[in-house]
Amino acid sequence: MAARTLPKTDVVIIGSGWTGLAAAYELAQAGQRCVVLERGKPRHDATSFAGPEEHDDLKYAHQYGHMMDVREQTLTFRNNSDQTALPMRRLGSFLPGQGLGGAGIHWNGQSWRPLPADLEMRSHYVERYGEQFLDDDDMTVQDWGVSYDELEPFLDFYEKVAGIGGNAGNLNGEIRDGGNPFEGPRSEDYPNPAMKQPVATTLFAEGAAELGYKPFPIPSANMTRAYENPYGAQLHPCTYCGFCERFGCGYYAKADPIICIYDRIRDHENFEIRFNSWVMRVDKSSDGKTATGVTYLDEDGREVFQPADIVCMNAYGLWNVHLMLVSGLGTPYDPQSRTGTVGRNYAYQTLAGANVLFDEEIITNPFMGAGALGMAIDEFNTGNYDAAELGFVGGGYIGSTQTNGRPIGHQPTPPDTPAYGAEWKRAVREYYSRSGGVLLHGSSVASPNNYLDLDPTYVDAFGRPLLRMTFDFPENDRRMAQWGQARAREIAEAMGHVETIADWNRAAPGQSYSIVPYQTTHNTGGAVIGTDPATSVVNRYGQMWDHHNVFVFGACLFPQNLGYNPTGPLMGLAYWTLHYMKTDYLENPRPLMDA
Numbered sequence: 002m003a004a005r006t007l008p009k010t011d012v013v014i015i016g017s018g019w020t021g022l023a024a025a026y027e028l029a030q031a032g033q034r035c036v037v038l039e040r041g042k043p044r045h046d047a048t049s050f051a052g053p054e055e056h057d058d059l060k061y062a063h064q065y066g067h068m069m070d071v072r073e074q075t076l077t078f079r080n081n082s083d084q085t086a087l088p089m090r091r092l093g094s095f096l097p098g099q100g101l102g103g104a105g106i107h108w109n110g111q112s113w114r115p116l117p118a119d120l121e122m123r124s125h126y127v128e129r130y131g132e133q134f135l136d137d138d139d140m141t142v143q144d145w146g147v148s149y150d151e152l153e154p155f156l157d158f159y160e161k162v163a164g165i166g167g168n169a170g171n172l173n174g175e176i177r178d179g180g181n182p183f184e185g186p187r188s189e190d191y192p193n194p195a196m197k198q199p200v201a202t203t204l205f206a207e208g209a210a211e212l213g214y215k216p217f218p219i220p221s222a223n224m225t226r227a228y229e230n231p232y233g234a235q236l237h238p239c240t241y242c243g244f245c246e247r248f249g250c251g252y253y254a255k256a257d258p259i260i261c262i263y264d265r266i267r268d269h270e271n272f273e274i275r276f277n278s279w280v281m282r283v284d285k286s287s288d289g290k291t292a293t294g295v296t297y298l299d300e301d302g303r304e305v306f307q308p309a310d311i312v313c314m315n316a317y318g319l320w321n322v323h324l325m326l327v328s329g330l331g332t333p334y335d336p337q338s339r340t341g342t343v344g345r346n347y348a349y350q351t352l353a354g355a356n357v358l359f360d361e362e363i364i365t366n367p368f369m370g371a372g373a374l375g376m377a378i379d380e381f382n383t384g385n386y387d388a389a390e391l392g393f394v395g396g397g398y399i400g401s402t403q404t405n406g407r408p409i410g411h412q413p414t415p416p417d418t419p420a421y422g423a424e425w426k427r428a429v430r431e432y433y434s435r436s437g438g439v440l441l442h443g444s445s446v447a448s449p450n451n452y453l454d455l456d457p458t459y460v461d462a463f464g465r466p467l468l469r470m471t472f473d474f475p476e477n478d479r480r481m482a483q484w485g486q487a488r489a490r491e492i493a494e495a496m497g498h499v500e501t502i503a504d505w506n507r508a509a510p511g512q513s514y515s516i517v518p519y520q521t522t523h524n525t526g527g528a529v530i531g532t533d534p535a536t537s538v539v540n541r542y543g544q545m546w547d548h549h550n551v552f553v554f555g556a557c558l559f560p561q562n563l564g565y566n567p568t569g570p571l572m573g574l575a576y577w578t579l580h581y582m583k584t585d586y587l588e589n590p591r592p593l594m595d596a
């Protein structure tokens with residue numbers, strides 16, 4: 002029983018990242034009284050992320066100053082269900098956020114749209130290659146239940162909110178030079194021009210073009226000019242300062258949820274945010290059919306019940322799934338019987354590539370970088386190549402980025418250099434400004450063996466069972482990574498002025514997924530969207546099948562992961578869900594789809 006019950010609100014929103022603040026903005030403007038509960042602290046670009054203090058490589062990039070504290074909440078991890086999962090006691094493979102703005106503060110800002118085939122992945126492969134093509138025993142490939150054409154206006158709106166810069170490759174069906182020719186038709190061009198490219202990524206583009214590919218600038222939330230978004234937020238041009246990924250931007254130049262959304266809604270009469278407010282569970286009505294609100298711990302650690310007509314789950318994909326499991330929302334996935342949906346289809350991201358050192362004629366100036374600065378090709382992403390010929394589904398973009406040359410994180414040396422000592426120092430001095438790379442940013446198919454559930458042994462600081470992650474790279478993705486690594490090497494060889502190339506592959510044969518080295522904070526699935534309650538947690542509007550007043554946001558909705566970074570797609574979905582909440586659900590609260 003909660004110690005204190007507060008007056009009821011219309012909407013309670015768990016989390017203040019991109020999705021939580023977008024929900025608060027749209028619903029508050031629609032006349033709903035919104036209470037946002039954020040487990041972390043307040044902070045602001047104007048006062049919290051200013052240089053030179055912010056440019057502390059050790060504090061923010063390596064001691065994770067802006068991120069989640071694993072002493073309070075973490076998860077346990079294992080590669081397969083025969084192993085005993087152990088707690089992740091230090092961040093590594095992924096870096097979830099905490100505090101106002103969530104991970105949208107320390108993100109890079111690469112901002113993609115899903116491909117039409119991504120959203121209808123199962124139908125795409127079945128139509129092209131027949132029912133037998135997908136090995137359902139190993140992969141649970143699904144459609145999203147939302148098509149590209151349906152999502153397009155909402156993807157477009159998000160790009161305007163975040164001021165994305167890029168070159169349109171397909172404008173209303175017209176394929177245009179300089180953009181991604183494989184993207185779905187966009188109704189309007191990017192709101193801003195693409196970033197200017199440095200030496201290394203230009204060499205990548207030249208090498209890729211020589212091999213017959215169509216390189217284009219990675220769409221970027223690092224501003225390329227002064228910009229005002231549809232909410233009235235003003236952003237400034239990026240200085241290419243290089244303290245971008247893992248850092249907040251004190252220049253108002255990286256789109257983030259604070260400057261793009263929070264500042265425009267914080268004084269609205271329908272908006273309230275409570276910091277240091279950690280939601281413990283979502284509470285349910287006695288018939289179990291709806292949520293009645295949430296129970297949280299306030300900043301003094303007291304239990305508080307916040308009743309609400311609508312609960313929005315915006316806590317980041319992993320923690321949305323954890324909250325569902327500890328609250329008894331939906332049916333947990335059972336890997337033995339392969340029934341149940343909460344925790345099912347957890348997927349990650351599959352990376353491989355080639356590090357390049359250039360000869361003395363090339364100077365790359367790596368200290369000049371930005372989170373989304375780079376060039377890419379999309380020939381090998383989902384649906385853009387013949388999957389029957391290559392023997393895997395999914396895919397990814399192959400690109401080259403220049404994000405930073407920071408003192409601790411950027412020390413390129415030739416492969417045979419000692420890891421410390423005088424020789425290492427000499428090599429770092431010599432090669433610091435002569436490095437580049439090519440990366441496959443690959444998709445991750447969902448597998449029946451990869452899932453999230455509750456750990457039977459370990460608990461968090463509040464006594465709740467920890468989330469348990471069971472994951473290893475599916476064979477399909479290992480084939481894709483090996484193939485992509487070879488393509489990355491070919492492009493690297495074509496870049497010119499290359500002295501050495503060192504291949505790497507996180508999903509190499511015989512090598513299990515490791516939770517230690519950073520890969521991406523692109524954890525997807527676990528509460529997936531769809532049109533069938535047997536294989537999805539929410540219907541195509543993001544509404545839980547069995548609790549119609551609970552709406553779910555974030556990458557937990559993805560039925561399998563894309564070959565892209567997730568925020569563009571998940572924000573497109575967020576605005577899609579909010580549209581249907583505002584135009585349909587609020588007037589007549591009910592399941593928006595029949596189960």
Ligand SMILES: Cc1cc2nc3c(=O)[nH]c(=O)nc-3n(C[C@H](O)[C@H](O)[C@H](O)COP(=O)(O)OP(=O)(O)OC[C@H]3O[C@@H](n4cnc5c(N)ncnc54)[C@H](O)[C@@H]3O)c2cc1C
Nearest residue numbers: 016018019020040099103104105109110111280317566568
């Ligand atoms: C280093 C890094 C680089 C990235 N680069 C890119 C990129 O280039 N492109 C891209 O598309 N994506 C990128 N991402 C991913 C991107 O940041 C996320 O997709 C996005 O921020 C997710 O938004 P969200 O609203 O779902 O969750 P979050 O931003 O994680 O927000 C969730 C919020 O909920 C709060 N919360 C959680 N649990 C509770 C609880 N129980 N009670 C109260 N509050 C709670 C958290 O504290 C957090 O503030 C990157 C991420 C990282 C970490």
Ligand code: SF4
Nearest residue numbers: 239240242245250255
């Ligand atoms: S690189 Fe640009 S967007 Fe990123 S933190 Fe620096 S100024 Fe901001």
